[in-house]
Amino acid sequence: MSTAAGGYYFAPPSKWPVVGSTALFFFASGLVLWMNDIQPMGSVSLLLGIGILTYMLFGWFGVVIRESESGMFNKQVDVSFRWSMSWFIFSEVMFFAAFFGALFYARVFSVPWLGDLDNAMIWQGYSAQWPTAGPYLDKDPAYAFATMGAWGIPALNTLLLLSSGVTVTWAHHALKANNRSQLVLGLFLTVALGVVFLGFQVYEYAHAYSDLNLKLTSGVFGSTFFMLTGFHGFHVTLGAIMLTVILFRCIKGHFKPDHHFGFEAVAWYWHFVDVVWLGLFIFVYVLV
Amino acid sequence: MNQYRNPVIRVLLAAVGLFIGVALPAWATYDVNIPPPATPVSAQIYGLHMYILWICVVIFVIVFGAMFYSIFKFRKSKGAQADVNFHESTLIEVIWTIIPFIILIAIAVPAAKAVLDMKDSSNPDVTIKVTAFQWGWRYDYSADDFGFYSNLKTPWSQIGQPGIPATETKGPDYLLEVDNEMVVPVNKRVRLLITSADVIHGWYVPQLGINQYGIPGFIKDAWFKAEKVGVFKGQCSQICGKLHGYMPITVVVKSEADYAKWVAEAKAKWAAPAAAPAAAAAPAEDLSKKYALDELKAMGEKVYAGNCVACHQANGKGTPPAFPPLAGSKVVLASADKQIGVLLNGRPGTAMQPFAQLSNTDLAAVITYTKNAFGNATGTVVQPADIKAARK
Amino acid sequence: MANATAHGHDHDHDHGPGPWTRIFTTTNHKDIGSMYLWFAFLMFFVGGAMALLIRWELFQPGLQVVQPEFFNSLTTVHALVMIFGAVMPAFVGFANWLIPMQIGAADMAFPRLNNWSFWIMIPAAILLFATFFVPGGAAASGWTLYPPLVTQGGIGVDMTILAIHLLGASSIMGSINIITTILNLRAPGMTLMRMPLFCWTWLITAYLLIATMPVLAGAVTMLLTDRHFGTSFFNAAGGGDPTMFMHIFWFFGHPEVYILILPAFGIVSQIIPAFSRKPLFGYASMVYATASIAILSFIVWGHHMFTVGMPAAGNLFFMFATMLIAVPTGVKIFNWIATMWRGSLTFETPMLFCIGFLCMFTLGGFSGLVLSIAAVDITLHNTYYVVAHFHYVLFPGAIWGLTAAVYFWLPKFTGKMYNETLGKWHFWISAIAFNITFFPQHFLGLAGMPRRIPDYALQFYEWNAISSVGAFLLGASQLIFLYNVITTIRSGQPAKEKQWEGADSLEWTHLPSPVPYHTFETAPSLK
Numbered sequence A: 001m002s003t004a005a006g007g008y009y010f011a012p013p014s015k016w017p018v019v020g021s022t023a024l025f026f027f028a029s030g031l032v033l034w035m036n037d038i039q040p041m042g043s044v045s046l047l048l049g050i051g052i053l054t055y056m057l058f059g060w061f062g063v064v065i066r067e068s069e070s071g072m073f074n075k076q077v078d079v080s081f082r083w084s085m086s087w088f089i090f091s092e093v094m095f096f097a098a099f100f101g102a103l104f105y106a107r108v109f110s111v112p113w114l115g116d117l118d119n120a121m122i123w124q125g126y127s128a129q130w131p132t133a134g135p136y137l138d139k140d141p142a143y144a145f146a147t148m149g150a151w152g153i154p155a156l157n158t159l160l161l162l163s164s165g166v167t168v169t170w171a172h173h174a175l176k177a178n179n180r181s182q183l184v185l186g187l188f189l190t191v192a193l194g195v196v197f198l199g200f201q202v203y204e205y206a207h208a209y210s211d212l213n214l215k216l217t218s219g220v221f222g223s224t225f226f227m228l229t230g231f232h233g234f235h236v237t238l239g240a241i242m243l244t245v246i247l248f249r250c251i252k253g254h255f256k257p258d259h260h261f262g263f264e265a266v267a268w269y270w271h272f273v274d275v276v277w278l279g280l281f282i283f284v285y286v287l288v
Numbered sequence B: 001m002n003q004y005r006n007p008v009i010r011v012l013l014a015a016v017g018l019f020i021g022v023a024l025p026a027w028a029t030y031d032v033n034i035p036p037p038a039t040p041v042s043a044q045i046y047g048l049h050m051y052i053l054w055i056c057v058v059i060f061v062i063v064f065g066a067m068f069y070s071i072f073k074f075r076k077s078k079g080a081q082a083d084v085n086f087h088e089s090t091l092i093e094v095i096w097t098i099i100p101f102i103i104l105i106a107i108a109v110p111a112a113k114a115v116l117d118m119k120d121s122s123n124p125d126v127t128i129k130v131t132a133f134q135w136g137w138r139y140d141y142s143a144d145d146f147g148f149y150s151n152l153k154t155p156w157s158q159i160g161q162p163g164i165p166a167t168e169t170k171g172p173d174y175l176l177e178v179d180n181e182m183v184v185p186v187n188k189r190v191r192l193l194i195t196s197a198d199v200i201h202g203w204y205v206p207q208l209g210i211n212q213y214g215i216p217g218f219i220k221d222a223w224f225k226a227e228k229v230g231v232f233k234g235q236c237s238q239i240c241g242k243l244h245g246y247m248p249i250t251v252v253v254k255s256e257a258d259y260a261k262w263v264a265e266a267k268a269k270w271a272a273p274a275a276a277p278a279a280a281a282a283p284a285e286d287l288s289k290k291y292a293l294d295e296l297k298a299m300g301e302k303v304y305a306g307n308c309v310a311c312h313q314a315n316g317k318g319t320p321p322a323f324p325p326l327a328g329s330k331v332v333l334a335s336a337d338k339q340i341g342v343l344l345n346g347r348p349g350t351a352m353q354p355f356a357q358l359s360n361t362d363l364a365a366v367i368t369y370t371k372n373a374f375g376n377a378t379g380t381v382v383q384p385a386d387i388k389a390a391r392k
Numbered sequence C: 001m002a003n004a005t006a007h008g009h010d011h012d013h014d015h016g017p018g019p020w021t022r023i024f025t026t027t028n029h030k031d032i033g034s035m036y037l038w039f040a041f042l043m044f045f046v047g048g049a050m051a052l053l054i055r056w057e058l059f060q061p062g063l064q065v066v067q068p069e070f071f072n073s074l075t076t077v078h079a080l081v082m083i084f085g086a087v088m089p090a091f092v093g094f095a096n097w098l099i100p101m102q103i104g105a106a107d108m109a110f111p112r113l114n115n116w117s118f119w120i121m122i123p124a125a126i127l128l129f130a131t132f133f134v135p136g137g138a139a140a141s142g143w144t145l146y147p148p149l150v151t152q153g154g155i156g157v158d159m160t161i162l163a164i165h166l167l168g169a170s171s172i173m174g175s176i177n178i179i180t181t182i183l184n185l186r187a188p189g190m191t192l193m194r195m196p197l198f199c200w201t202w203l204i205t206a207y208l209l210i211a212t213m214p215v216l217a218g219a220v221t222m223l224l225t226d227r228h229f230g231t232s233f234f235n236a237a238g239g240g241d242p243t244m245f246m247h248i249f250w251f252f253g254h255p256e257v258y259i260l261i262l263p264a265f266g267i268v269s270q271i272i273p274a275f276s277r278k279p280l281f282g283y284a285s286m287v288y289a290t291a292s293i294a295i296l297s298f299i300v301w302g303h304h305m306f307t308v309g310m311p312a313a314g315n316l317f318f319m320f321a322t323m324l325i326a327v328p329t330g331v332k333i334f335n336w337i338a339t340m341w342r343g344s345l346t347f348e349t350p351m352l353f354c355i356g357f358l359c360m361f362t363l364g365g366f367s368g369l370v371l372s373i374a375a376v377d378i379t380l381h382n383t384y385y386v387v388a389h390f391h392y393v394l395f396p397g398a399i400w401g402l403t404a405a406v407y408f409w410l411p412k413f414t415g416k417m418y419n420e421t422l423g424k425w426h427f428w429i430s431a432i433a434f435n436i437t438f439f440p441q442h443f444l445g446l447a448g449m450p451r452r453i454p455d456y457a458l459q460f461y462e463w464n465a466i467s468s469v470g471a472f473l474l475g476a477s478q479l480i481f482l483y484n485v486i487t488t489i490r491s492g493q494p495a496k497e498k499q500w501e502g503a504d505s506l507e508w509t510h511l512p513s514p515v516p517y518h519t520f521e522t523a524p525s526l527k
């Protein structure tokens, strides 16, 4: 049993880490097999991995939540959670940095280089105008694409995410003021806004593929566009799921006005997703 | 000192002695330094290296002189007492921050000059396009419209195989000999436009002071001015797959006169065949003319021999993976326009360069030929007009 | 190292029934530390065995032992195993053991996460080694995985990429755990500037890890989508650029090489004072120097790319930035020597390895400086000079740092004393063998022998032969190490609570040898 002996917290032995690694093993192998279309093994292993992972998440977080609710976490543990969550978010920022870096590199260096004098030897008459599918694909009408305007859905999505940032903050104040109904309402709105955002995102992708002929394969523009927005969308999904969990916990009456880091952590994550979107909106949609 | 009477240490010191005994003679006989430079830039490189080497040696001696001094002077076994208060001194700390910094500046200045010199490839006398591929080189003397492939000449019978020892003894130029060398004139600025047809390679000839990646889809340039005639050898410097170790480079620097002679012969031997004719034939060609399959095949066979055979081979089987077969190739068997596109635009990221310089007739002929040779029996006929239509 | 198994049973209530359940479910920083260390030790031998195969093939010109493609795979996996499988886990293992003890904490901040960080490495290792048995074989592009070559690879490349993802995840979790532990679990009175340097260097290393591992993940993810989903990040035809991968990779790659050395700096900074019997010289400047090395490491990556054809300005910037790193590193070297100055020195095995570290690492640093000169790097890039450079900083640097740590702390971990004579043999043989192996590679590089080749021109024969002989001797010396460690754990003489009179960090001053299963049930009192 966990103890907080002398202000120190000892965790009891736990099977969850190994369960998690097993999940990751099946997940990773599944991904590899699936990508090399070795089926059905691929899909099976992939699903197995996801299944075990879900089981692990429920189990592991279950333990943590129980420990938290039984007041086992003293101030120090709470601070630990804060440090770790902040630095985890920082590492996520660096992950996106890699893809933003790719975008900037392509726009500032590689594409202009491909259009310069020396490279004209290989790529006769390439204009090197952003957006581009690259000197070879641009020649191929099959790859001609139009870009996603910024002031339609994307602008709307910006509004949605920003207001979801507001609602989650509102919910947080409610929690601190111990106003449970407002808390639940605020959280619910946040989740709803997130889900609507995702809906629009899905619609936008469909629109890109069917009407704009803008695809993941549309050269470096398509690559950066879909990888950036795609990973962001994936993070929004995670955030929305976590918010939903928190929502249910609030409904079950978890968290206290002075002790609710689980809530804050997810709120921080949500703000992070929010900020990344602003970067996307500016560099992927507005400045094309 | 008493621990140096310890047998362990004795034996090991003996071993050190032995190593030095082995290494020093070796040192005397074998290369231990950058090969003699042949260009102003490589001379700078050589000088810089020696300069920095000596600076480092001096620092090393001083710093570790101090260390070994303390090792022998301050050992407990000799009753040394620790001076526990000697653990801070802003003054020396500042000093040993500043001094290295100054040394670095002394290195940085000449280093920067060398970088600027090697990057200045302006007004060349000769320009050669270098195309790397798995696993060899192609040199195109664009100004004189000829180009040729340069491959490893060492036979596998000298290399051997795991388990199967080499049947021939290794020659003096083992792995450094090529069938056709790059030839350049002495005392002229030679500019290389380096690229690659497949993966990244490195055109590396130490004595010319050049080590430049060939990057598929990009042209990177480098230059050199050889100041003495002679043969300079190098190798591919960037891992590029199975035979990375087997794509040497040889550059022969000749006197003006000999170079001119060589160019004349080279033109005769390797003139990019269709290029010149095409220019001549172009006005003459009659786009309205509809050729018969056999006519086109006959003409196409010649064009093929002139342009394609080097890579795709006479039997159309190519030499995969670098050069795909045309026999049974999807592109060749597919509708004509697909293949026309490939010939007009080339296949970026592969050895397949555009052949747009060929005349419409030649292109029509060679495409028809490939579609009806090597067991490809599509019966498709491509007319010069189709090519013209495809050109934009 | 396995003392936890040997001494844990007085705390049964805290771990599962059998030793096996315990290995899987433990949340104890010492158990996990030991698992990390044993894993790393195993990987070191496997990676070393691959190195020996490489050297065997290179013993003479011609192909004798392996096919060229397999040789490239050996090179690639040797590097990945040594870096991600041996050195990094070994450092994390010591972090697990030492950081809680040295800052006066009970355990790591997140014991379960800690165990997960370890166990994630197992599927990664399985994936990585399995690549040797799949069609197409293991990745053969060199550990730098440059496209488009890596794009030509088979399923083995995908498995390698996924393995890297997993190892990255493990490192990030481990780092977050270490950062949190150091920032939040220090005993009252243990101010940051009182921490032993091992904690400091690890804190800074952990920041390097969380800043660069995600970037590596991004880079290999782009490789994956280029390979399978038709993106064009690294394909000029689609407007991408193979060089872009190099930039992203080396933005990770250069900080990575400091990740492989900073913890060793910390270890050396604790062992040298212990055997000089006087405090570390210039503690504060050591901390600042480490920090500046870390910061500089983010702006020097281009020195791996002097030959890609960057604009002159790029080459110049990266050259100057790289040269600067010599200054803080120099400060560290000087401080260590000043620590020995006017000390009262004895030369037990850990000290010998630290002295070896000083000389050999500095040598490697100097060759690094030579390479940092863009113009000179033109003749040396991708030659054996580079191979010599990084083995000088990695083997006497990272590996000897770790070896010194093992000899230094084994008595504390296990309560048993190792065999000093064997230790000295281990040091002297590996010191000599190492130099026989790698010093000649400087000559090979200068003479122009490219790296990553299974066969070479006749002029390179002699030095390669000498180098190969040295490599096998070096391998043998590691077997002495293995034997010494095992016999110590099995049947070493009991060690004193303060085995080294000069040692002054908490684990020596406040804890018995071997240390109890739970380090500090309550905060230690520090004056």
Ligand code: HEA
Pocket: B059, B063, B099, B100, B101, B103, B104, C144, C257, C258, C260, C261, C303, C304, C322, C323, C325, C326, C327, C329, C330, C331, C333, C361, C362, C363, C364, C365, C366, C367, C368, C369, C371, C372, C373, C377, C380, C381, C382, C386, C389, C390, C393, C394, C397, C398
């Ligand atoms: C532990 C790992 C480690 C460390 C610490 C270093 C340290 C350094 N490295 Fe190294 N390096 C690698 C691991 C490491 N490197 C690896 C693995 C590669 C190859 C990657 C690959 O391609 O596979 C590589 C490659 C590499 C290259 C690219 C070579 C090429 O591919 O062409 C360069 C070029 O600049 C370089 C430079 C340096 C420099 C300047 C330092 C400096 O930090 C050194 C500083 C130290 C000193 C200078 C000595 C002590 C200082 C003094 C005594 C003060 C006085 C001295 C002076 C004023 C000169 N390294």
Ligand code: HEA
Pocket: C044, C045, C046, C047, C048, C049, C051, C052, C054, C055, C075, C076, C078, C079, C080, C082, C083, C087, C141, C142, C143, C144, C387, C391, C394, C395, C398, C399, C437, C451, C452, C453, C471, C474, C475, C476, C478, C479
């Ligand atoms: C920490 C990192 C590390 C370490 C410790 C080592 C250790 C060694 N390395 Fe490593 N090496 C790298 C990192 C490292 N290397 C990297 C990054 C590369 C670049 C890869 C690339 O180009 O992509 C490289 C490349 C590299 C090359 C160049 C290959 C090529 O370019 O084709 C060579 C060649 O000599 C080599 C040799 C060695 C040797 C002899 C050792 C020795 O020190 C090893 C000594 C240890 C042992 C030998 C262990 C004991 C094992 C036994 C006794 C065997 C018997 C046991 C069993 C069979 C179970 N290494």
Ligand code: CUA
Pocket: B132, B133, B135, B200, B201, B202, B236, B237, B238, B239, B240, B241, B243, B244, B245, B247
């Ligand atoms: Cu071509 Cu290596």
Ligand SMILES: [Cu+2]
Pocket: C253, C254, C257, C300, C301, C303, C304
């Ligand atoms: Cu580096």
